[in-house]
Amino acid sequence: MxxxxxxxxxxxxxxxxxxxxxxxxxxxxxxxxxxxxxxxxxxxxxxxxxxxxxxxxxxxxxxxxxxxxxxxxxxxxxxxxxxxxxxxxxxxxxxxxxxxxxxxxxxxxxxxxxxxxxxxxxxxxxxxxxxxxxxxxxxxxxxxxxxxxxxxxxxxxxxxxxxxxxxxxxxxxxxxxxxxxxxxxxxxxxxxxxxxYVEVRSELTSRDGRTIPLGLFCRASLADYLDSDSIFDITRRGFAFFEEKFGYPYPFEKYDQLFVPEFNAGAMENAGAVTFTETYVFRSKVTDAVRERRVVTILHELAHMWFGDLVTMRWWNDLWLNESFAEYASTLATAEATEWTEAWTTFASLEKSWAYRQDQLPSTHPIVATINDLEDVQVNFDGITYAKGASVLKQLVAWVGQDDFLTGVHNYFVKHAYGNTELTDLLSELEATSGRDLGSWSRLWLETAGVNTLRPVIETDAAGIITRFAVHQSAHQDYPTLRPHRLAIAFYGEHDGALVRQHRVELDINGAITEVPELVGHPRPPLVIVNDDDLAYAKVRLDEHSAATARASLVRVGDPLARALAWSSLWDATRDAETRPRDFIDLAITHIGTETASTTLRTVLNQLLLATSHYVDPATRMETRARVGDALWQLAQNAQAGSDAQFQFVKAFTQVAHTEKQLSIVAALLDESIDLVGLDIDTDLGWELLIALAAGGRVSAAEIDAALQDDNTASGAQSAAHARAALPTPADKRAAWDSVITSTGASNTIVRATGLGFSQVNDPTVLEAFIEPYFECLTRIWESRSYSISSTIVVDFFPNQLASQRLVDATLAWLDTHPDIPALRRLVIENLAGVQRALTAQDADRK
Structure with missing residues (x-):
């Protein structure tokens, strides 16, 4: 490289x-x-x-x-x-x-x-x-x-x-x-x-009267699963929305969308010929969260036809603006032009959590990153570039107003069509339409790193009437910038057995303390949410009274976005070791069964599994895993037959199942001796069950090979690689390691699947033997493989499940002796940060 x-x-x-x-x-x-x-x-x-x-x-x-x-x-x-x-x-x-x-x-x-x-x-x-x-x-x-x-x-x-x-x-x-x-x-x-490729044709009429041919393509062996009517419908909605909002007709002659094999990302915005991962051709049941994500991705790539393809950044330091704009615009279009009207809830649960996680790594960087070379670009396809950038654009829209923002974007397209631009070209158009000076805003938001934390300061009298309300803003000591935020504060109170929004103010806050006199004199409500409607980009803490309400009554918060913000606040406090991981696990088990937003459900389940596998005290981990597994199986049984929740609970259960009883349930689901009403054990879910049995030592390599014979497809090959690598013995892990590290030639999708299985362990100590080999091979892998393959290996074969001081020490020793490959060092530093955070959380869990 x-x-x-x-x-x-x-x-x-x-x-x-x-x-x-x-x-x-x-x-x-x-x-x-x-x-x-x-x-x-x-x-x-x-x-x-x-x-x-x-x-x-x-x-x-x-x-x-x-x-x-x-x-x-x-x-x-x-x-x-x-x-x-x-x-x-x-x-x-x-x-x-x-x-x-x-x-x-x-x-x-x-x-x-x-x-x-x-x-x-x-x-x-x-x-x-x-x-x-x-x-x-x-x-x-x-x-x-x-x-x-x-x-x-x-x-x-x-x-x-x-x-x-x-x-x-x-x-x-x-x-x-x-x-x-x-x-x-x-x-x-x-x-x-x-x-x-199999081709399906359609067309639409652009706002300037042109007929735009539309095409969908996929492999012949997947053609039966290509739901072309749905994809064309979303595409037409996106065209109409963007042409109206941007005030600029589609800039190319045709629009083809092609689902291609072994794709490394979600999609790519080639002008008029967008490529997508084949995982968006659903051959088996998927969660509503994944279905919604496909909609957002389709609209994300369509937005790029204007922002990125028609007008393109001059150099890769403005990559963030390409991706952030497309992510913001696609979420806006999803919420306003499709059936997925709660898209901003999804954004808060998924994109914001990604951004906050990335922004707290030692490798965090300003949104406008320093991009010295192509290797810098490769590692900056991250949560700052996509999710934080889009979050800050949402904050910018709140700052200047949506109408003025879109007018400025229209003027930007007209002025710079088919040319190259820099950030200042867009900001100058937004200043002209909004009248806001964005120079200071840009410096504080785009040229500095880190995420602020906002906490409500509430004082009341003996009768519970608020005598003081303020917002306290803080920053990490390494990134001390305090920023201006346009946000809303809302009070949620009792109404017909639910917690509903009863009062809301929107304001600018700045500095360490912002007083909010408009809220003085109101009775203290059960729940206060700072950053209601998720306008600002900041970690938000609940005050002690609101946190107690959320822990007891989260299910009664009727608005899905408000509920997602409460979930996020409680999880952030867990990640930051301010509260015990075991308490978050109790919260999730108690309330997740009634969560209706699919992406929020998916996000919280992933957080629950992470807390269980990495954050709890290792002395109680196996006991906690057993309890979580039992709870997830009970939730699956209690869920509505055939529902998205039932499906998600079963999938999560397969990831944590490890006791003999739990593995027997997995086996019974696979052979259908247990019939969970409404659950179809289709091809892909069958693989997930088999992988769980492989990790538990309940199936052999021969049984995995037999499953591959029954599903001799590209997806089947990836699942089989995952299952083989999940087999639990030291010899199995060594075989998985050798198939990628010693051998060459595997595609990136097979390497990634093998990495997933390699790291799927019920007994993390089996990975102890790979600490030294991992660090011994890093430089050779980086210098001899492509970026795509080498970065996958660096991340997926790092034995983070160990979360041990020995792993920390070995990582630090490697970093001390390898100062000369910045892009590789960044990936290793991010691996280390995850382990160090886990160790800190474990200390908190012991208290």
Missing amino acids: PGENLTRNEAQERAALVSVSSYEVTLDLTQGAKTFRSATTVRFTAIEGASTFIDAITRAVHSVTLNGRELDPGTVNDGVRIQLNNLAASNELHIVADAEYTNTGEGLHRFVDPVDGEVYLYSQFEVPDSRRMFAVFEQPDLKATFQFTITAPETWKVVSNSPTPEPSPTGDGVATWAFAPTPVLSSYITALIAGP
């Missing part, structure tokens, strides 16, 4: 020398299973006499022709860059090379479907991987048009950013697709998807 890096200084120097006009890229995909032929013609202007380089990660370069002059590939090419000297004012560069397919989800990924042996290709270029498919000036501010010509089997579907042309047969079952040039784009949002 180090040889493939690009620094910001290099990018700035190149952008000062070069302006790119167009690319013509010709690819021959009929050359075999390892490589493909890639020919690129680039037209660009330059400062006469200057020297620079073009990016091209290749197997071999056959020819380099610059302005009719043949250059020696052996001299100018190092496999990553091609040097270009003595440039003319106007240049034409032609490069012919062999490039490699990958199985890591980077560049042009090649997948063979185990069901039917068919080959499927797709590209994934963000951040720096279009150079794996064609020669390119790989940086977002060197935009150009792209014209792709593709030779492939004539039975394939071939999709790119421009509408797919009619293929021209060339004989021997091969055809050529000559695409029209794209609009001006950054290279990382160009795309190629090719293979015998």
Whole structure:
């Protein structure tokens, strides 16, 4: 990886020398299973006499022709860059090379479907991987048009950013697709998807009267599960919403959405050709939380067509703005244009919890991060970039007003269409529409790290009347910035047996103490929520009286967003070791059975499992796990038949089940000798049950192989890898370790599945033997594998389940002796922080 890096200084120097006009890229995909032929013609202007380089990660370069002059590939090419000297004012560069397919989800990924042996290709270029498919000036501010010509089997579907042309047969079952040039784009949002994909067509009418063709694509073996009507419906709703709110018509000719195998992320915003993970093609039952997440993801990528594709950041330090805007806009669209009207509750439960967790790591950074090179970009696809950024944008909307915000965004699109921008370009438009000076706001919110904590200060007289109400703001000593917050404070009181909002004020707070005289003179209510409606980005503590109410009566808080905020506050106090983990476990077991918001339920269940496995006193952990497992099984039995809650409780139960009785229940569910009314043991749930039995030592490798024979699919292979790695003996764990660390060639999805199983242990001490091998292999793995694979290994094979001082000491020793790889160090530091937090929580649990 180090040889493939690009620094910001290099990018700035190149952008000062070069302006790119167009690319013509010709690819021959009929050359075999390892490589493909890639020919690129680039037209660009330059400062006469200057020297620079073009990016091209290749197997071999056959020819380099610059302005009719043949250059020696052996001299100018190092496999990553091609040097270009003595440039003319106007240049034409032609490069012919062999490039490699990958199985890591980077560049042009090649997948063979185990069901039917068919080959499927797709590209994934963000951040720096279009150079794996064609020669390119790989940086977002060197935009150009792209014209792709593709030779492939004539039975394939071939999709790119421009509408797919009619293929021209060339004989021997091969055809050529000559695409029209794209609009001006950054290279990382160009795309190629090719293979015998199944296609479903539709269309819509844009606000400017154009007919926009719509396409959905997936592998043939998944076609029966593609719910195209639902996806098209969400897409149409998103188009109508964004075109109205942005006041700008969809900027491209067509919109295809393609579900592709072994995808590393949720989706990618290629202009007019969005790729999605296949997990969004639901072959088995999924939770309502996952169904809603698919809606948000579809709308997130659609929002990128304007913010990111039409107008693109100049350099990756504004990556956060791309992703945060899309996340904010997609949540707004989900709440206002779809059936998922409680999307902001989901945002509070899922995105905010991710942001708060990331922002309290030692690796936290300002939203506008310092991005010195491509490795910095890779590790900054994190909760700051996505979730904190989106949370702060929500706060910005509250600060300037939604109408003024959207008007400013419209003006930004009009002024900078098909260009590159920086943060100040957007802020200047928002200042113009709102009249607010955003300079100070930007410095405090975007250029400093850390999350503030807000606590209510409430004093009452003997009759319970409030005599003083204030909000106290604090910050971590390492990140001492106090920020302005636009927020609401609400009182919740009794009404018909429920706790409902009875009074609300909205105000600006700033500094360490903000007095709120509007609330003086009111009777103290049972529950006070600071940051009602979740406008602000801050950790919020409940006052002691409100916390007692929540612990006793959380089920009676009728508003799902208010309930999610209370859950979040109580969990944050647990994570920060202000309250005992065992108390949160009791709270969750008591109240989770009546939670109606699917994502809140999913989030709290994950928190419950984390508290059980990592945060409780190790001396009581097995007893606590048994109690939690029994409680989850009881909740599953009590839940409404066929409900989302029943499904989630069963899934959580499988993750914690470990006693003989619990494992026997899992086995009985799998063989259906226990019939839980309304629960269908479908393919994927069957795998989850089998994985639980594997971790408990109740099935063999042969039984896992037999299950794979029954589900010989890509998903089945991942589940089988997970199950094998979950087998409990030291020899099983060593086999899982060797299959990834010693061997190479596994796809990232298999590596990730194996890591999940490796870390799934009932007896954490089995991982003690891997502490030293883990640290011994880190540098070698980082230097020899792709970023996608190496980062997965660094995170997923770290034995954090041990949560021991020995693990802390070994991690610190490695950090002390390896100061020179910042991106790798960051991942290790984050691993360490999780262990240290667990140890602190365990100390609190003993009190």
